[in-house]
Amino acid sequence: MVLVLSLAAVLWGIGHFMGAPKSARGLMIGLLYVAVLALHLVLPDGHPLRLATGESAALWLILGGFVAIVLGYRQVLTRLRNRADTSRTETGGNDGPAPLFTETELNRYARHIVLREIGGPGQKRLKEAKVLVIGAGGLGAPALQYLAAAGVGTIGVVDDDAVENANLQRQVIHKDASIGMPKVFSAQAEMQTQNPFVQVRPYHRRLTQDIAAELFAEYDVVLDGTDNFQTRYLVNETAVAAGIPLISGALSQWEGQLSVFDPAQDAPCYRCIFDEAPAPELAPSCAEAGVIGPLPGVIGAMMAVEAVKLITGAGAPLRGQMLIYDALYGESRQIAVRRRAGCPVCGGS
Numbered sequence: 001m002v003l004v005l006s007l008a009a010v011l012w013g014i015g016h017f018m019g020a021p022k023s024a025r026g027l028m029i030g031l032l033y034v035a036v037l038a039l040h041l042v043l044p045d046g047h048p049l050r051l052a053t054g055e056s057a058a059l060w061l062i063l064g065g066f067v068a069i070v071l072g073y074r075q076v077l078t079r080l081r082n083r084a085d086t087s088r089t090e091t092g093g094n095d096g097p098a099p100l101f102t103e104t105e106l107n108r109y110a111r112h113i114v115l116r117e118i119g120g121p122g123q124k125r126l127k128e129a130k131v132l133v134i135g136a137g138g139l140g141a142p143a144l145q146y147l148a149a150a151g152v153g154t155i156g157v158v159d160d161d162a163v164e165n166a167n168l169q170r171q172v173i174h175k176d177a178s179i180g181m182p183k184v185f186s187a188q189a190e191m192q193t194q195n196p197f198v199q200v201r202p203y204h205r206r207l208t209q210d211i212a213a214e215l216f217a218e219y220d221v222v223l224d225g226t227d228n229f230q231t232r233y234l235v236n237e238t239a240v241a242a243g244i245p246l247i248s249g250a251l252s253q254w255e256g257q258l259s260v261f262d263p264a265q266d267a268p269c270y271r272c273i274f275d276e277a278p279a280p281e282l283a284p285s286c287a288e289a290g291v292i293g294p295l296p297g298v299i300g301a302m303m304a305v306e307a308v309k310l311i312t313g314a315g316a317p318l319r320g321q322m323l324i325y326d327a328l329y330g331e332s333r334q335i336a337v338r339r340r341a342g343c344p345v346c347g348g349s
Contacts, residue, residue, distance in 0.1 A: 100127065101123075118308075118312050125311050126152050126153065127153040129153055131147055131219060131307055132157075132218075132223070133155065133157045134224045135224070135227070136159040136161075136187045137167065137183065138225070140157065141172055141173035141174065142296060143300040143304045144187050145173055145190070145191065145304075146304035147304050148198050149194060149195055150304065152307070152308075152311070156200075157201070157202055158205070158207050159203075160206040162183060163182075169293045170291060170294075173186070175190070182202075203215070206231075207226075216239060216241075219244065220311065221310055222244060223246075223247045224248045227251075230277075236261065236270035236271055239269075243264045244264075245310055245319075246261045246270065247303050249300065251295055253292070254326060257324045259273075260310070260319045263339065266339070267320045269343060272345075273337050273340075298325060302325075320336060320338065322336075
């Protein structure tokens with residue numbers, strides 16, 4: 001038997017040296033195997049050739065069966081691999097789209113997914129949504145945190161201010177170590193630390209007329225958490241022109257309010273309700289009048305809820321309704337608001 005195996009090795013080596021393909025070398029060894037097996041079947045027991053090649057045919061049959069099993073197994077693996085490669089090619093190959101959610105994301109958003117009003121399709125819409133938040137201060141801070149935690153795929157934040165020590169009493173997205181840092185970058189760091197699966201776009205500048213329309217065109221929903229009427233009017237005009245809903249919130253001392261302004265869905269715009277800015281003494285800033293620390297968290301979180309409802313289609317957003325919350329007495333009330341005839345922004349009638 002050693003003689004036959006040595007002869008097989010010599011044939012393989014000669015074939016390799018001559019550049020013969022593996023299939024040809026395998027064929028030569030196969031012919032050698034058939035010849036040896038034929039000798040054992042034809043020649044009588046005790047024949048010198050049978051003695052020199054292992055004496056018994058049973059041993060060669062066992063060896064041949066083992067080799068056949070190995071070759072068959074390899075053939076099956078090759079076919080399965082080829083089928084998988086063909087399937088990947090037909091579906092875009094390795095460069096095709098990755099699964100929408102990773103296992104970590106599915107576990108993270110499980111409490112959303114089990115909600116009948118959101119489910120998997122709603123969470124998918126959240127991941128594909130783009131939300132722009134104007135202001136990373138009192139209202140923007142909690143709204144940004146909850147939008148990121150909820151899995152909103154792309155979140156833009158516009159603010160030209162830097163973090164100050166006086167902000168930390170209520171703007172909880174910012175930390176003591178962030179004092180002096182632009183608010184948009186402080187907020188971005190906290191949001192992506194909380195949820196690395198969302199994209200945050202910081203815009204460290206004031207929102208102005210020359211950039212507003214182009215910026216809003218990239219987003220599906222806008223949240224306004226600013227504290228001056230000039231910016232609020234600009235945000236409203238731009239959102240109406242873009243046909244996207246605006247979630248607006250405001251604060252003063254112990255009271256907050258919010259509404260969804262969406263003329264495209266027959267709801268009023270901000271200018272329908274607040275046609276003119278009040279006199280400065282009638283609308284003092286938080287720095288002048290003060291504000292209880294948790295209040296921005298309450299209203300900002302409500303703004304985030306309205307954004308989630310708008311994106312997923314859950315429930316009834318505050319279109320045509322204004323929610324007013326009085327933290328001092330623990331009271332809330334909701335009033336109806338309507339489009340105003342002759343509104344210079346939405347032309348309500």
